[in-house]
Amino acid sequence: MSNLQFVFALTSGNALLDTLNRVLGIVVGFLVAFLVIFWISLIIWTFRDIRSRTQDLLSQVLATLLVAVFFVGGLFIYMILRPRQTLAEIYERQLEEESLLAEMTERSTCNNCHARVESDFQICPSCGQKLKAACPKCERLLELRWKFCPYCATHLAPGPMQSIPGMPVMQGMPPMSQQLGPRY
């Protein structure tokens, strides 16, 4: 090997190393840039996610800080600890429950045989159970437990027999002597 050849080999070796260094630098640069963008995206995602799940400012700040400080590890912890339902889901469920409740109260059933009854039925069509009573004055349908008619302000008598004048209260029931007699 001549002197000249040796120098040429040395310089080309240096050039190769330089190129390798430069390529490596670019790769590392891209990797760092990617990691930084990934890190920022995670922070933004966490902030948006926690905001959709709670209105508590402290929780929002803590969750975002957790991911900002611990990166992917923080994200894992956040995923474990975050509120299970989003606020929208909670709101939707409340609406569902309310509509279900409204449906249940609207669709009443006979308390004796559980057949479906309409709100303007006086008696159950299946078993004859008394459901509502007509007001003696205005004839609108009233709940059995009501003491006053809310439509015409009539004071309703506690027993149906009392409303008929001249009749004793105990009419319709077996006489006291008969009720108690044989037993005592």
Ligand SMILES: [Zn+2]
């Ligand atoms: Zn019934």
Ligand SMILES: [Zn+2]
């Ligand atoms: Zn009335």
